[in-house]
Amino acid sequence: MAEVELRRVSKAYGATEVVRDLSLEIKDGEFLTLLGASGSGKTTCLRMVAGFVIPDSGQVMLGGRDATRLPAWRRNTGMVFQSYALFPHLSVAENVAYGLTVRRTPKPEIAARVAEVLRLVRLEEFKDRKPAQLSGGQKQRVALARAVAIRPEVLLLDEPLSALDLKLRGELQAEIRRIQQTLGITTLFVTHDQGEALGISDRVAVMREGKILQVDTPVALYQRPASSYVANFVGTTNFIDGIVLDQNGPFRIGHARDQTQVFTAIAGENGPSFAKGEPCLLCIRPENVRLGAMHPNRIEAKVIHVTYGGQHWVADCDRADGGIMTLNLPAQSGIPKPGEVVTLSWAAEHGVLLKIEDRSHGA
Amino acid sequence: MALKRAWGFLLLPALAVLAAAFLMPLANLGMKSLHLFAGPGREQPGLTLENYIAFLEDPFNWGLLGWTSLLGLLVVGISLVLGLPVAYFLARTKTRWRPVLFLLVIAPMLVSVVIRNLGWIPILSESGVVNSLLIALGLVSQPLKLFNNLAGVVIGLVHAFLPFLILTLATVIQRIDPQIEEASINLGAGPFETFCRVVLPLTRPGLIAGSLIVFTLAVSAYTTPAVMGGGRVLVMSTYVQQQIGTLLDYATGATVAIVLLVWGAFLSILALRFSKAEA
Numbered sequence: 001m002a003e004v005e006l007r008r009v010s011k012a013y014g015a016t017e018v019v020r021d022l023s024l025e026i027k028d029g030e031f032l033t034l035l036g037a038s039g040s041g042k043t044t045c046l047r048m049v050a051g052f053v054i055p056d057s058g059q060v061m062l063g064g065r066d067a068t069r070l071p072a073w074r075r076n077t078g079m080v081f082q083s084y085a086l087f088p089h090l091s092v093a094e095n096v097a098y099g100l101t102v103r104r105t106p107k108p109e110i111a112a113r114v115a116e117v118l119r120l121v122r123l124e125e126f127k128d129r130k131p132a133q134l135s136g137g138q139k140q141r142v143a144l145a146r147a148v149a150i151r152p153e154v155l156l157l158d159e160p161l162s163a164l165d166l167k168l169r170g171e172l173q174a175e176i177r178r179i180q181q182t183l184g185i186t187t188l189f190v191t192h193d194q195g196e197a198l199g200i201s202d203r204v205a206v207m208r209e210g211k212i213l214q215v216d217t218p219v220a221l222y223q224r225p226a227s228s229y230v231a232n233f234v235g236t237t238n239f240i241d242g243i244v245l246d247q248n249g250p251f252r253i254g255h256a257r258d259q260t261q262v263f264t265a266i267a268g269e270n271g272p273s274f275a276k277g278e279p280c281l282l283c284i285r286p287e288n289v290r291l292g293a294m295h296p297n298r299i300e301a302k303v304i305h306v307t308y309g310g311q312h313w314v315a316d317c318d319r320a321d322g323g324i325m326t327l328n329l330p331a332q333s334g335i336p337k338p339g340e341v342v343t344l345s346w347a348a349e350h351g352v353l354l355k356i357e358d359r360s361h362g363a
Numbered sequence: 364m365a366l367k368r369a370w371g372f373l374l375l376p377a378l379a380v381l382a383a384a385f386l387m388p389l390a391n392l393g394m395k396s397l398h399l400f401a402g403p404g405r406e407q408p409g410l411t412l413e414n415y416i417a418f419l420e421d422p423f424n425w426g427l428l429g430w431t432s433l434l435g436l437l438v439v440g441i442s443l444v445l446g447l448p449v450a451y452f453l454a455r456t457k458t459r460w461r462p463v464l465f466l467l468v469i470a471p472m473l474v475s476v477v478i479r480n481l482g483w484i485p486i487l488s489e490s491g492v493v494n495s496l497l498i499a500l501g502l503v504s505q506p507l508k509l510f511n512n513l514a515g516v517v518i519g520l521v522h523a524f525l526p527f528l529i530l531t532l533a534t535v536i537q538r539i540d541p542q543i544e545e546a547s548i549n550l551g552a553g554p555f556e557t558f559c560r561v562v563l564p565l566t567r568p569g570l571i572a573g574s575l576i577v578f579t580l581a582v583s584a585y586t587t588p589a590v591m592g593g594g595r596v597l598v599m600s601t602y603v604q605q606q607i608g609t610l611l612d613y614a615t616g617a618t619v620a621i622v623l624l625v626w627g628a629f630l631s632i633l634a635l636r637f638s639k640a641e642a
């Protein structure tokens with residue numbers, strides 16, 4: 001167990017830069033998730049830590065040592081693949097023992113460790129089966145057991161749940177977290193599923209086009225996104241174009257079309273600073289928007305449709321400025337009819353101010 | 364179903380040709396092995412198994428069978444050592460020249476056996492390329508005899524049958540998920556250890572089938588032992604030719620030929636069984 005660090009790493013395949021001058025630190029025992037759309041370079045970063053990809057420039061630090069040039073088989077990382085990649089010719093126990101066998105660990109110690117790890121993933125009674133005789137979830141647990149059996153410095157998981165069905169995914173997510181906590185193992189997890197990332201991690205790094213946009217705790221990431229891309233990628237968001245009028249405690253924002261319409265808002269944590277008169281983007285989460293005028297920030301909108309989402313209703317409304325406002329309504333509450341013109345409102349601390357430049361990258 | 368039957372009818376001419384070209388001479392050979400020798404080119408009337416009994420009772424024949432099989436094993440062993448790395452490379456390479464590489468591998472199969480063997484003369488003879496090189500490098504002082512002897516036969520047979528082995532192995536290796544190898548490397552096994560612990564066991568069906576194919580082809584080959592051995596290497600196939608072609612003893616020649624055929628057929632069936640059971 002150790003801290004892991006990528007220091008200004010870059011990687012290009014031909015003319016395409018897949019990872020660009022990226023730095024990332026994972027603390028000892030931390031569960032960090034790389035979250036990003038497909039093709040954003042998550043796997044490449046993970047494989048740099050494992051040693052399967054050598055960065056063109058920059059350093060990979062494992063436990064404080066420079067491992068950039070260390071071959072993959074000398075690195076002591078434990079990797080879990082999306083396709084499980086179990087050894088089909090070996091039994092479950094032999095799969096789990098593999099890393100210890102190649103380390104020439106004494107036989108009794110191997111047996112003890114295999115038993116211990118299989119108990120951890122609750123697969124003791126399957127130890128003599130071949131991988132072909134296991135279900136998808138069981139295979140993934142064997143893969144996990146095999147990776148942690150060598151007591152790696154860092155556990156690497158590349159979309160380990162995406163081949164499983166929804167229910168199993170939830171179970172295994174909890175299982176991975178439990179095992180990670182039990183062992184206190186430094187973990188780098190890769191996923192494109194924001195729900196998964198928020199639910200399992202200590203911190204989440206949002207990646208886009210080979211760069212990290214923001215690293216934060218799930219709560220901070222959701223409540224204080226630093227860019228519209230993050231706001232959009234993590235959960236659903238409403239945007240309003242605005243102009244900064246002044247800052248006096250919270251910011252005062254004028255609507256871009258009609259500056260007499262004024263909103264109050266706060267900036268994202270460690271977010272950028274704003275100049276007076278600067279165009280900006282106001283971001284409000286659907287669950288913070290209320291039907292009715294109970295909050296100081298208000299906007300008129302016409303209901304398009306209301307859909308039932310189980311825990312709540314989801315209402316999409318047309319705004320006068322052409323934008324759409326989505327809000328969640330409690331399941332027990334009365335719901336507006338399509339076509340109805342309503343007043344929507346939200347509190348100042350629920351309006352997060354963002355720079356305008358990357359608006360085009362939203363959605 | 365009807366379509367299938369129609370196709371079946373289309374096969375008839377080919378089947379007729381095959382029957383005429385292979386089954387009739389084979390039946391003829393089988394009949395010859397059931398008559399006793401009665402002087403050059405003649406045979407006694409009356410069917411008998413005497414020839415087979417005589418074959419089994421003569422230690423010389425057992426020696427010949429054993430020796431031929433040993434030669435087959437040697438060819439298989441050398442082919443495996445040479446073929447495995449090539450097959451692995453062909454299966455895993457991402458170069459766009461792959462089709463060309465495959466063509467290069469099967470090139471020996473496209474050349475007539477006689478030409479293929481004669482091509483070795485300038486390479487293996489006492490003043491040939493190999494010997495000149497070895498002497499120039501100071502590795503040997505006298506030229507090695509690599510031709511008209513066992514060495515020549517082994518070289519010729521390996522050259523002829525290596526492509527079968529490489530193609531069989533490459534097909535099997537291609538089906539192994541490369542991530543399985545990565546998993547092994549990630550767990551601390553170096554590339555060679557990964558090859559031994561993961562790739563080899565998973566290639567087993569191909570190893571068995573490919574080895575049996577090469578063995579069967581090697582023990583039944585005639586032209587290569589005859590040409591590359593310079594008439595000095597006696598294996599079952601050259602022995603048959605000697606009996607029939609030189610001594611006109613059809614009975615003995617046919618008997619040995621049938622034994623070789625049965626031995627080869629037995630191994631081929633075994634090969635099929637293994638490749639089916641493990642695929």
Ligand SMILES: Nc1ncnc2c1ncn2[C@@H]1O[C@H](COP(=O)(O)OP(=O)(O)O)[C@@H](O)[C@H]1O
Nearest residue numbers: 013016018036037038039040041042043044045
């Ligand atoms: N070995 C490779 N050769 C060429 N391009 C690659 C290679 N590996 C990844 N890429 C490209 O790099 C980009 C990022 O890939 P990857 O790290 O796998 O992204 P992610 O895991 O976020 O989906 C993709 O566009 C992918 O096509």
Ligand SMILES: [Mg+2]
Nearest residue numbers: 042043044158
């Ligand atoms: Mg990926």
